[in-house]
Amino acid sequence: MTADTQSASPFEANGLTVALGGRPVLWNVDVRLPARGMSAVVGPNGAGKSTLFKAALGLAPVLTGQVRLLGEPVARVRRRIAYMPQRSSVDWDFPVSARDVAAMGLYGRVGWFRRLTKRHLEAADAALERVGLADFRNRQIGRLSGGQQQRVFLARALAQEAELLLLDEPFSGIDTASEAAILDVLAGLEGEGRHIVCIHHDLRTVAAYFDHVTVLNAVAIASGPPAEALGEETLRRAYDASGLRPRALAA
Amino acid sequence: MSLFWQVDFPALLAAGLASGLCALLGNFLVLRRESLLGDAIAHAVLPGIVGGFMLAGALAASAMLAGALAAALIAAGAIQVVRRLGRIEPGAAMGAVFTVMFAAGVFMLEQAAARNLHIDTDCVLYGQLEDILWLDAPDIWALPREVWTLAGVFAAAAAAVLLVAKEIRLAVFDPAFAAALGFRPGLIHLGLVLFVAAAAIASFEAVGSILVIAMLICPPAAARLMTDNYRTQILLSISLGIGSAFAGYGLAGFAPALLGASWSLNAAGCIAVVSGLAVAAAALFGPRRLSFASAAASLGRG
Numbered sequence: 001m002t003a004d005t006q007s008a009s010p011f012e013a014n015g016l017t018v019a020l021g022g023r024p025v026l027w028n029v030d031v032r033l034p035a036r037g038m039s040a041v042v043g044p045n046g047a048g049k050s051t052l053f054k055a056a057l058g059l060a061p062v063l064t065g066q067v068r069l070l071g072e073p074v075a076r077v078r079r080r081i082a083y084m085p086q087r088s089s090v091d092w093d094f095p096v097s098a099r100d101v102a103a104m105g106l107y108g109r110v111g112w113f114r115r116l117t118k119r120h121l122e123a124a125d126a127a128l129e130r131v132g133l134a135d136f137r138n139r140q141i142g143r144l145s146g147g148q149q150q151r152v153f154l155a156r157a158l159a160q161e162a163e164l165l166l167l168d169e170p171f172s173g174i175d176t177a178s179e180a181a182i183l184d185v186l187a188g189l190e191g192e193g194r195h196i197v198c199i200h201h202d203l204r205t206v207a208a209y210f211d212h213v214t215v216l217n218a219v220a221i222a223s224g225p226p227a228e229a230l231g232e233e234t235l236r237r238a239y240d241a242s243g244l245r246p247r248a249l250a251a
Numbered sequence: 252m253s254l255f256w257q258v259d260f261p262a263l264l265a266a267g268l269a270s271g272l273c274a275l276l277g278n279f280l281v282l283r284r285e286s287l288l289g290d291a292i293a294h295a296v297l298p299g300i301v302g303g304f305m306l307a308g309a310l311a312a313s314a315m316l317a318g319a320l321a322a323a324l325i326a327a328g329a330i331q332v333v334r335r336l337g338r339i340e341p342g343a344a345m346g347a348v349f350t351v352m353f354a355a356g357v358f359m360l361e362q363a364a365a366r367n368l369h370i371d372t373d374c375v376l377y378g379q380l381e382d383i384l385w386l387d388a389p390d391i392w393a394l395p396r397e398v399w400t401l402a403g404v405f406a407a408a409a410a411a412v413l414l415v416a417k418e419i420r421l422a423v424f425d426p427a428f429a430a431a432l433g434f435r436p437g438l439i440h441l442g443l444v445l446f447v448a449a450a451a452i453a454s455f456e457a458v459g460s461i462l463v464i465a466m467l468i469c470p471p472a473a474a475r476l477m478t479d480n481y482r483t484q485i486l487l488s489i490s491l492g493i494g495s496a497f498a499g500y501g502l503a504g505f506a507p508a509l510l511g512a513s514w515s516l517n518a519a520g521c522i523a524v525v526s527g528l529a530v531a532a533a534a535l536f537g538p539r540r541l542s543f544a545s546a547a548a549s550l551g552r553g
Contacts, residue, residue: 021335057431083431090425091284095481104421108432113414140479156428 008071009033010164010195011056015065018048018055025051028065029220033197037211038190040200040226044239047217049199050086053166057083070164070195079108082162084153086169092142098152099137102127105159127155132181147178154182164195171209172201183209206230259504261385261395266462266496266522268401269454273466274492275408276447278485281471282423287342288330289467291349292444293451293460295326297356297375300452305363312396316452323448326352327441378459380500380518397457404453408446412485415439420481462519466492469526476533495526 011033018026025048033039041049054060056067058074070077082105103116103124110116128137131151136144141152150170157165170186171179186196200206206213207226214223215230215238222234273289280289299322300315307314326348334344360375387393412419421429422436429436447467454463474488499522507515 021338054427059427059430078431078433081431083428085425085427089427091282094282094424095475095479095484096420096424100420100481101424104425104428107417107421107429107434110417112418112434115417142479 008035009068010035010070011039011067011166011197012069012071013052013056013065013067016052016055016067017063017065018051018060019063020051020060025218026055027218029216031214031220031223033195033214033223034212035195038186038209039195039197039212039214040206040210041197041214041216042200042203042206042238043216043221047238049216050168052216053083053168053199056166057081077164079160080163082157082160082165084157084165084167084170087146087150087153087172089168092144092149094141096141097138098128098133098141098144098148098155099124101141101152102137102155102159105156108160124155124159127158128152130158131155131185145175145178147174147181150174151178151181154185158185158189162194165189165197167196167198169199169201171198171205203230203235256388257385258381259500260388261383261398262380262518263497263500265383265395265398265401265457266380266500266518267493268398268405269450269458269462270466270470270492270496270522270526271489272401272405272408272450273454273463274470274488275405275412275485276443276450277467277471278474278488279419279423279443280447280467281475285341286468286472287345288444289447290464291326291330291345292323292447293455293463293467294349294353294356296322296448296451296455297353297460298322298359299325299356300375300455301356301359301363305359305366312400316449319452320445320448322352323444323451324441327444374459375455376459376461377517378455378457378462378519380458383457397453400453401457404446404449408450411442411446419443458519458522462523465523465526466495469523469530470495473526473530473533473537476530476537476539479539491529492526495529496522499523499525 009032011031013029013031016026016029016031017024029048029052031052041052043049051060055062056069056074067074069081074081099121103120105127106116106120106123110120125134125137128134131154133148133151133155136148141149144152150172154167154170157167165186170182174182186198190196198210200210200213207230210226212224213226213229215221215234217238221238222229222231277286277289280286296319299318299320301318302322303314303316303318306318329348329352330341330344333339333347334341337344383395383397385394418429418434419439421432421434422439426436450467451460451463454466470488470491471484473491474484478484478487500518502525503516503518503521507513
């Protein structure tokens, strides 16, 4: 690996400030995630974690600062990025099957106006297979468990064959089997050299699942390997200010 | 030619086209959980229609259409503004905007009437299905203007839906993901608003705004309760819309006679009632019918 590729960060924010509805959500955030390993973004509710992703993808208005993904402005690398919104952000009663949703990951490649071909549906099926849902591909998404729904979302991200995956709470509210399945897939992707950034809610599992963690609460409080970044002082600043002392610390 | 071809056929054609068109577009409103937006647009176009009519007079058709589209855009924009600035739920924002705009439209209607311009409230609300005549049947070019307008908007809406079928489905299901891929969910939503406005103006002359609102919501809602397949839902809702139009028109025409009554029934009203009964039937007997437990739960969620 050359010095050049080592220095290229897949996710880099400089002086990022974002306001929603007149309220500042992110304030002068500097984040630089490493090229290797799985990264997590943690912080209390309302800390601006999802907004960080949305601002990076151009989905939230940026007041000042900039974000570079894969070393480029997002407009130039959209196809190379897979975004998985929070599971709660969509209506799971929607009349589509698991395969329909997985196939949506291919829409960017297919482009405007053109239709999906058999080849695309096969790619969607392959993605479902990889998350262990091959047998559920024709099932309406509302008839899947929460963990299965999360895996359908992951399959959609897989179908994009992206270099950078931005996953918003992939482990939230799911069963342990799904958690293990998702972790396994993510480890495989990381092994293929893809960059993975997850918004994560469970401080107890950060060190076990991730190589790098950024603690966020409107400002970037700390960033580094979990053992270093998750110090008592950092967590007190991130969580106590919001009145939500995590149970993990009380233990 | 018989009376059927001169009177009933053009009315059935207009009602069927209007119902099918509104049902098609209503699917995307129902799936976005924004059914009320159809109601809002159908009401909010009134000041645009009247304004266009007052300005252009005899050249009414295109001016009323332009006025209605402008009013729909203003309404959609105002709903967003009220929602953001007022920080209130979308339903309240829509309700606030469309009632104010509809009231402004009624006020303008009165002004227009005072100036002896012929446009009346009954026509806007109930339509004039009985006045759609095909006197020169079977000369196809002599079909009434309302039928041609509806056919044109229906064809344009169907073509647009087919052209961007996958983009619409993605934008309606997961707008954030659609935007991340570089598709423009906002643009697709705007197109939907404009088509609903065009459908409302094309339909209102023939069938009135009550039927527009019923057809934007009832057939898609009934179809939603009958299938879990996206394409089936859309095709089924169009069939239900057209079927309601025929059944309602027949009911209005024959029920009083069968009962030996001297009163008559408003056809547009009957059609709307039939579509409502279809929703009730689908809710009670459809494959996705609600159990009382889940209905209570969803009521509890609000």
